[in-house]
Amino acid sequence: MDQINYELEGLVFDIQRFSVNDGPGIRTIVFLNGCPLRCQWCSNPESQLPKTVVMFNAAECIHCGRCIGTCPNGAIGKENPAMINHDKCTGCGECTMVCPVGALILKGKRMTVAEVIEELKKDSTNYRRSGGGLTVSGGEPLVQHEFTRELLKAAHAQGWNTAIETTACASEEVIRDVLPHVDLALTDVKSTDSSKHEHFTGVPNTQILKGVKLVSEITKIMVRVPVIPGFNEKPEEIRQIAEFAKTLNRDHLMGVNLLPYHALGENKYKMLGREYQMHGVSTLTGEEIDALKAAVEETGVTCRIG
Ligand code: SF4
Numbered sequence: 108m109d110q111i112n113y114e115l116e117g118l119v120f121d122i123q124r125f126s127v128n129d130g131p132g133i134r135t136i137v138f139l140n141g142c143p144l145r146c147q148w149c150s151n152p153e154s155q156l157p158k159t160v161v162m163f164n165a166a167e168c169i170h171c172g173r174c175i176g177t178c179p180n181g182a183i184g185k186e187n188p189a190m191i192n193h194d195k196c197t198g199c200g201e202c203t204m205v206c207p208v209g210a211l212i213l214k215g216k217r218m219t220v221a222e223v224i225e226e227l228k229k230d231s232t233n234y235r236r237s238g239g240g241l242t243v244s245g246g247e248p249l250v251q252h253e254f255t256r257e258l259l260k261a262a263h264a265q266g267w268n269t270a271i272e273t274t275a276c277a278s279e280e281v282i283r284d285v286l287p288h289v290d291l292a293l294t295d296v297k298s299t300d301s302s303k304h305e306h307f308t309g310v311p312n313t314q315i316l317k318g319v320k321l322v323s324e325i326t327k328i329m330v331r332v333p334v335i336p337g338f339n340e341k342p343e344e345i346r347q348i349a350e351f352a353k354t355l356n357r358d359h360l361m362g363v364n365l366l367p368y369h370a371l372g373e374n375k376y377k378m379l380g381r382e383y384q385m386h387g388v389s390t391l392t393g394e395e396i397d398a399l400k401a402a403v404e405e406t407g408v409t410c411r412i413g
């Protein structure tokens with residue numbers, strides 16, 4: 108068996124236990140920092156930069172002023188702590204330590220593979236009983252591909268199921284390095300139209316679609332489609348994605364999973380001092396979602412909602 112580097116460090120911004128939506132059985136999701144995309148609807152904007160970030164919760168702030176002047180890098184505005192300059196912030200965490208009400212929150216912590224595995228062991232009985240295990244998410248976990256690979260190997264060494272949530276926006280070399288350690292890849296396909304994809308996510312889809320194909324050659328794959336009003340919510344667009352899914356390795360394709368848009372991440376943009384570009388966009392109706400499911404199923408591909 109491959110050696111596992113348990114001392115390798117990665118940047119983890121969250122660990123969520125008892126998930127039942129991100130792979131089989133009961134799972135723990137480990138969220139890693141860093142993503143090459145900038146999807147306008149991203150519900151984890153705190154994950155996008157490959158570094159620790161500070162979020163400011165204005166509703167908690169009592170304006171005591173303790174954080175002002177604390178920052179060694181001049182990243183906090185003199186008048187308003189919400190004005191954190193994320194270019195200057197190094198994530199040292201000093202401001203979060205002086206805040207008496209927890210209004211400044213550090214997202215992103217360096218952890219070794221061994222430390223993450225110790226955390227996951229709290230749920231190992233649940234994994235065994237339910238066939239669950241570890242799901243690595245982000246951000247884009249292939250940004251920290253060496254850490255992701257070692258974490259997946261370590262989970263397999265424990266006998267746990269492994270899954271990854273990925274955009275497949277990575278080189279062939281990286282995909283071939285990591286995906287053999289994955290039992291199920293939950294892989295986004297957002298649009299087959301490259302220029303539209305670039306407008307809404309910041310990157311064209313050419314490399315991504317190649318990456319998705321390669322993933323399907325290596326392991327089981329569920330094609331996930333975030334359905335976003337104004338971007339890809341038309342039945343014809345979704346049908347084209349299902350047609351693309353049909354070109355993947357049929358022995359590995361588990362189906363298409365439509366994820367209707369929600370605005371759950373909107374408050375995080377405020378906490379990061381960023382504009383939420385999807386503000387005011389409404390969610391899809393039940394009838395619209397049914398029509399999209401029918402569009403997928405007409406192609407002969409299994410479809411799941413949510
Ligand atoms: S985490 Fe450190 S660098 Fe960032 S704003 Fe707070 S004190 Fe400044």
Ligand code: SF4
Pocket residue numbers: 167168169170171172173174175188205206207208209210211
């Ligand atoms: S230390 Fe906390 S409560 Fe005080 S001004 Fe800064 S963010 Fe607000």
